[in-house]
Amino acid sequence: MFTGFVRTIILYILITAGVRLMGKRQVGELEPSELVLSLIIADLASVPMQDYGIPLLTGVVPIITLLSLTMILSVLTMKSVRFRTIMCGRPSIIIANGTLDQREMAKNRLTVDELLEELRGKGYTDLSQVRYAILETNGQLSVLPYANQKPPTARDLKVSVEEGGLPRVVVSDGRLLEHNLKALGHDRPWLEQQLKQKGCRELSKVFLLLVDEADGVYLAQKET
Amino acid sequence: MRRLWIAAGLLVLLLCASLANGWYAGKLTGAMGEQLRQAQIQAEQGNWTQAESLTRQAYLDWQRDHFYFHTTMRHSDTDQILRSFRAVLEYVRLQEPDQYNAANADLIAQLELLAEMEQPAAVNVL
Numbered sequence: 001m002f003t004g005f006v007r008t009i010i011l012y013i014l015i016t017a018g019v020r021l022m023g024k025r026q027v028g029e030l031e032p033s034e035l036v037l038s039l040i041i042a043d044l045a046s047v048p049m050q051d052y053g054i055p056l057l058t059g060v061v062p063i064i065t066l067l068s069l070t071m072i073l074s075v076l077t078m079k080s081v082r083f084r085t086i087m088c089g090r091p092s093i094i095i096a097n098g099t100l101d102q103r104e105m106a107k108n109r110l111t112v113d114e115l116l117e118e119l120r121g122k123g124y125t126d127l128s129q130v131r132y133a134i135l136e137t138n139g140q141l142s143v144l145p146y147a148n149q150k151p152p153t154a155r156d157l158k159v160s161v162e163e164g165g166l167p168r169v170v171v172s173d174g175r176l177l178e179h180n181l182k183a184l185g186h187d188r189p190w191l192e193q194q195l196k197q198k199g200c201r202e203l204s205k206v207f208l209l210l211v212d213e214a215d216g217v218y219l220a221q222k223e224t
Numbered sequence: 225m226r227r228l229w230i231a232a233g234l235l236v237l238l239l240c241a242s243l244a245n246g247w248y249a250g251k252l253t254g255a256m257g258e259q260l261r262q263a264q265i266q267a268e269q270g271n272w273t274q275a276e277s278l279t280r281q282a283y284l285d286w287q288r289d290h291f292y293f294h295t296t297m298r299h300s301d302t303d304q305i306l307r308s309f310r311a312v313l314e315y316v317r318l319q320e321p322d323q324y325n326a327a328n329a330d331l332i333a334q335l336e337l338l339a340e341m342e343q344p345a346a347v348n349v350l
């Protein structure tokens with residue numbers, strides 16, 4: 001038990017450090033410590049599950065150790081900026097004022113092809129459109145285009161638009177979600193009236209009904 | 225902050241449990257090993273009945289703590305010790321000095337190794 005306990009701590013720290021050194025590109029959407037946890041925990045759980053010659057405790061002790069370590073790391077990451085930087089790293093500015101930072105790219109093992117692929121995925125085919133590209137700690141690329149490359153907003157066009165608010169599901173597959181209807185400040189007669197207006201007579205024939213805060217209604221009837 | 229203390233508490237609890245387990249395993253196997261050594265001394269003096277009685281007592285102690293050993297140690301190791309106990313008991317009953325001495329020494333070594341595996345030592349961790 002002691003050996004398993006200490007080995008788990010050593011291996012967790014070692015693999016977390018290893019994943020951090022791999023750079024953000026390899027991390028994907030998880031933070032390094034979360035990736036390590038998901039990598040190890042599945043394997044730890046499967047060994048005592050398959051091998052009946054190993055006591056259950058040999059799987060349980062390392063799993064509890066890992067979960068406790070992760071909990072400690074997540075609290076420390078929230079509380080301390082310095083610790084967060086050590087554990088998760090800092091975002092890297094890959095393009096600053098339209099200029100590629102080749103040193104940052106090398107540091108993050110980000111190739112030109114990968115950068116262009118990420119930019120294309122965000123809708124930018126031309127590097128000259130991009131003012132800033134930031135590689136976040138979870139491996140995602142955030143792109144800030146030049147102001148003249150941004151699509152105009154309603155405010156830019158000085159057009160007034162109605163605020164629709166958050167649409168809520170009121171009917172899902174013929175079932176009425178009363179709490180959502182009540183939260184929107186409506187009742188059953190109001191709903192029946194809306195259905196009537198949309199040409200739907202029965203609730204059971206509704207596949208999806210969404211209502212937003214401005215009483216905008218979206219109705220999809222069940223296919224017959 | 226409460227999550228931090230819960231997690232830290234769990235880690236401390238696991239550390240204490242693992243250290244206690246190492247100590248307890250050492251204590252149990254040490255006592256059994258001592259009984260087996262005493263049995264060997266008795267056998268060397270020709271007192272086979274006393275040797276058999278001491279060996280059987282060690283075997284009964286092992287059986288009494290079977291649940292503990294089976295839930296904390298590798299089953300292959302505990303099963304091997306059980307087989308060795310049965311062999312030693314048979315040799316002591318048949319009063320076969322050479323085979324008894326060899327099997328008893330093997331059993332004592334197995335018990336020592338079983339406890340050693342649980343000791344908080346750098347050699348085990350590495």
